[in-house]
Amino acid sequence: MPKPTFLNLPREKQNAFLEVALPEFADNDYNSASVSRIVERAGIAKGSVYQYFEDKQDLFMYLVEVSNQSMLEFVKQTPPPAPSADFFTMLRWQMSATIQASLKHPVHAKLLRRAYSAPLPFQDAIFENARRIREEHFQAMIQQAQASGQLAPGLDVQVASFMVQGMLNELGPFLQSRFGEQTDDWAQRPEVHAVFDQVITILKNGLGK
Amino acid sequence: MPKPTFLNLPREKQNAFLEVALPEFADNDYNSASVSRIVERAGIAKGSVYQYFEDKQDLFMYLVEVSNQSMLEFVKQTPPPAPSADFFTMLRWQMSATIQASLKHPVHAKLLRRAYSAPLPFQDAIFENARRIREEHFQAMIQQAQASGQLAPGLDVQVASFMVQGMLNELGPFLQSRFGEQTDDWAQRPEVHAVFDQVITILKNGLGK
DNA sequence: ATATAATGTGACTGGTCAGTCATATGACTG
């Protein structure tokens, strides 16, 4: 929720600002991220930021929204499997799409990781909402798969959801540490897909019927 | 590495100080944690802290060490299964012991979570070391289990290690969110053990031969 | 060209911070 002033700005200026502000909040804890540093790097006056946004929190929440949008957009544009596909095919697609998105937009991904993992003092409804939606998404997916007999019947939906989410959370950093900094071809490399396959296989054996 | 001044202090004073300093660094990001706030709450002069420690970083690293020590001590005192026990029995023990320890020492656990998850600017050798030791521990455990035919032969050791560690990392917060704040009997409750069982079963099916 | 509105500016305020240092207090020694 920036002020109209910011949205009226020519795209160029908006983007130039975002290109400085996003990494600042991606690389630093909310409290340590500095508006002063942003304006210095962006070459604008401090007062301008407060023409654009209410305050630091407002700016931060907008950056989260922008990041979310850009990730979602990317994920949506990667072709999904047929809706009739089985649970693990869906999961593999989701895994791959998520990883690809965070490779394509590493700064946005980093910012989101930070925003969702570190509970800020202002537990704004936005975060809680996004978290709940995510949780519900996975639980619904699992429940449905279970109902159609793809998963072990005794499986606790919450436990399964937490395991799947934990996996997705850790996967990015793991791949990075294993295969080094991302390059353009990175996500196409067969070793990366081999890891996807392995993880899916493990989950399939573990959660499947 | 506190200065001798701190170690010469009567235990009472040391503990009183730690009881204020630990939560400050457990509840706040390193940059946001405040020495000024600590001295105010502890009712001592700011200069004293700098008689005890070189600087903020020195203090923090000592707190990490103290927390590590206290967790390790607790884990060590819970009776381990026979060394001949199979991989998943060992893993279950480790899971339970880790959770119990972080219930018994929630502040220490919180501080450690923070210290290891947020890469500080000063990548001090201590952290890197501790991380490496942890990684090697799990990889060795898995490798051995694989060699003795308990795990799937095609299993990638690194992938397995990352999954197991991811699980352990997420388990604490998950249990907390599911069963509420910890109480004394908490870790004995059958629901909690049911979750352990389920997680182990999933891993066993997923990773096992 | 003039008036009006939108946008940009940066010095300034009040606050917090880590870390210092001259000074004080106490404790132990001979």
Add this chain to the structure above:
DNA sequence: CAGTCATATGACTGACCAGTCACATTATAT
């Protein structure tokens, strides 16, 4: 008692911070 050493103190320094505001600049409309 005097002398010495370890410990305690808190005002102070310089730096950084978020946020403000009176003023300057630019764009738009008349």
